[in-house]
Amino acid sequence: MDKPLSIAIEEIKQSLVTTINESGLHPYILDSIIGNIYNEVHMVYMQQMQKEKKEYNEKLKESAE
Numbered sequence: 001m002d003k004p005l006s007i008a009i010e011e012i013k014q015s016l017v018t019t020i021n022e023s024g025l026h027p028y029i030l031d032s033i034i035g036n037i038y039n040e041v042h043m044v045y046m047q048q049m050q051k052e053k054k055e056y057n058e059k060l061k062e063s064a065e
Contacts, residue, residue, distance in 0.1 A: 020034075
C-alpha cells in the first residue's frame, strides 16, 4: 500500500526541519543552501510539467483524429 501523499509531505517537512535545526549552520549559509535546493527542484518540476503537457497535448490530438 502506498503512503498517502499528506503523510509523505509531513514526513519530509519534519525531516528537513530536524536536519536544518541540528546542522548548527548560520542562517546565512542555510539560506544559500535552501535557495540552491529550491532552484534545482524547481528546474526538475518545470521539466516534468513540460513533459506532461506535451504528452497530454499529444493524447488530445490523437483522440481528436
